Amino acid sequence: MRAGHYMRGTPARRTPIIDTSLSRSDQFFSELETAFGNGSLVKLGLRAYDGTDVALRSIDIKPVIIKRQPQLSFTWHYKTRDVVKNHPWDEALLELKGLVGIEFNLAQMATTAADWSLDFQGKSPRLKQLPPTQTAPVSLAHDRAKVRPIPAGGSIWMRELGVTDKDGKVLPTAQDKFRQINRYVEILGPLLKAIPAGRLSKVVDMGAGKGYLTFAVADYLANTLQSGARTVGVELRPDLVDLCNGIAAKSGLGNLSFVQGSIDAFDGTGASVLIALHACDTATDDAIAKGIAAGAELIVVAPCCHKQIRREIETANAPTPLDYLLKHGIFVERQAEMVTDGIRALILEYFGYSTKVFEFISDVHTPKNVLIVGTRSGRGRYPAILTKVAEAKAMFGIRRHYLEDATGL
Ligand SMILES: C[S@@+](CC[C@H](N)C(=O)[O-])C[C@H]1O[C@@H](n2cnc3c(N)ncnc32)[C@H](O)[C@@H]1O
Incomplete structure (x- = not known):
């Protein structure tokens, strides 16, 4: 079993048994908080799922404005459908802390200042910083696009x-x-x-x-x-x-x-x-x-x-x-x-x-x-x-x- 992980099939979201990743996760979440706060966050993706839901594949997260409040919009990609949920910052952070390094082994974040990846797939967690792939801030107005009852993605x-x-x-x-x-x-x-x-x-x-x-x-x-x-x-x-x-x-x-x-x-x-x-x-x-x-x-x-x-x-x-x-x-x-x-x-x-x-x-x-x-x-x-x-x-x-x-x- 890798550090910070359960064996496949165990219930998700318990505290990891061995956690050598705290400092790297903390740094990653601190970069995320800064990017969310100053509007430089472009997107965040959770990959390499290792949890118990056989239908769940990945999650894409992006900043949105809802009722004039900045929030994070999570798109949960399942085998046959997508489910969208929006969360204010505190709620989103709590959700992410239960997912990154616990259910998902890879978190990839793009900000206009740098790209980050936090990878739990090796022996120990690795945090990488790369030059930004997108330097223009995202248009939040665009993200107000209508949420459809039957979304196209994943169908x-x-x-x-x-x-x-x-x-x-x-x-x-x-x-x-x-x-x-x-x-x-x-x-x-x-x-x-x-x-x-x-x-x-x-x-x-x-x-x-x-x-x-x-x-x-x-x-x-x-x-x-x-x-x-x-x-x-x-x-x-x-x-x-x-x-x-x-x-x-x-x-x-x-x-x-x-x-x-x-x-x-x-x-x-x-x-x-x-x-x-x-x-x-x-x-x-x-x-x-x-x-x-x-x-x-x-x-x-x-x-x-x-x-x-x-x-x-x-x-x-x-x-x-x-x-x-x-x-x-x-x-x-x-x-x-x-x-x-x-x-x-x-x-x-x-x-x-x-x-x-x-x-x-x-x-x-x-x-x-x-x-x-x-x-x-x-x-x-x-x-x-x-x-x-x-x-x-x-x-x-x-x-x-x-x-x-x-x-x-
Ligand atoms: C204009 S299409 C509409 C299809 C679908 N309801 C839609 O709105 O996209 C009408 C369909 O009804 C079928 N249809 C017409 N009369 C029918 C009948 N008496 N019994 C079964 N199917 C019929 C036709 O073969 C055709 O595929």
């Missing part, structure tokens, strides 16, 4: 889906996708958190496609909520299902799987959350119907095209007071979208869901940016709502809304 699935490069940096061509994934998790996260743990057991994503958002939900459930809930992606295309199952296996997301099949034929029994993002036309209705049939706690859909109701409006014979609008194609399209989704929300309410309809991402990124969120608030049924549906249909000359049939109304 195997984002790398495999082509969102990030091998170093975990978001590719220029995938910036929109990265923002969309995180925006979606920002919205969905609080809704998932609000479901009592015992009632959150299965999330079904209908029309999962290449799985970006399915992976995002599974990642959030496993790594942020520490939930054992399963996530299932349902997708027509077998090539996408095979691709996504392969990436799920590589990513260590054991509770995520993809199945090939059509939404209307899928057995949604037991789904506590039902999601469908940009599933085509009436596939969105099939997905909502599956969620209602399962009694899902939460139904979240971003509709795609609205062809069924558009056709109904276009072929309606009855003259309506809306003629002046409906003779223009663009207005028919917009009306069809609002009427389709408005009636979807009404039918959800009939079945006991509170609904919200809102834009979830700027229309600069996609025009298909409306989200319908249904949260189960009762058991339904409310006949007055069906009267409203009938009135809405009559106004636009609509005979049937597909969701009426899909839910057996």
Whole structure:
């Protein structure tokens, strides 16, 4: 056993049995304190992990300003994810003293005056000072950059889906996708958190496609909520299902799987959350119907095209007071979208869901940016709502809304 170390496998963070490294560690921490205090600290990296957490790899630490206070931001790199934690100086120092030379055998610090390394890998600890690799102070303003709920670095699935490069940096061509994934998790996260743990057991994503958002939900459930809930992606295309199952296996997301099949034929029994993002036309209705049939706690859909109701409006014979609008194609399209989704929300309410309809991402990124969120608030049924549906249909000359049939109304 090396000086100042436990044998591998012993619990971390006890006082080292033999510690010949005090003076060198003290000197290193004194340089760190000075650099943090005078703003010359660039970064600090903890490497050569020798602790008991099999998933932990390394930690990167950098100075940041939070609420006008200088702090240290720790990015803990695990096998499949990164976790960011910010600490004021005293707290950070305490944390570092429990890590350097105890769990990590190498600490590398860059300041604008010098680079330092404190190495515990030899017979005795070595402290080295080298000329600085960076002489310009770091911009702390830059470090105020938004902390994303699903960070890019360390995510195997984002790398495999082509969102990030091998170093975990978001590719220029995938910036929109990265923002969309995180925006979606920002919205969905609080809704998932609000479901009592015992009632959150299965999330079904209908029309999962290449799985970006399915992976995002599974990642959030496993790594942020520490939930054992399963996530299932349902997708027509077998090539996408095979691709996504392969990436799920590589990513260590054991509770995520993809199945090939059509939404209307899928057995949604037991789904506590039902999601469908940009599933085509009436596939969105099939997905909502599956969620209602399962009694899902939460139904979240971003509709795609609205062809069924558009056709109904276009072929309606009855003259309506809306003629002046409906003779223009663009207005028919917009009306069809609002009427389709408005009636979807009404039918959800009939079945006991509170609904919200809102834009979830700027229309600069996609025009298909409306989200319908249904949260189960009762058991339904409310006949007055069906009267409203009938009135809405009559106004636009609509005979049937597909969701009426899909839910057996
Ligand atoms: C526009 S993509 C959206 C993919 C993903 N939800 C997203 O937002 O990134 C729609 C996907 O739904 C699938 N899809 C459409 N209708 C379906 C159905 N009835 N059953 C299963 N999958 C369907 C398509 O194959 C396609 O991959």
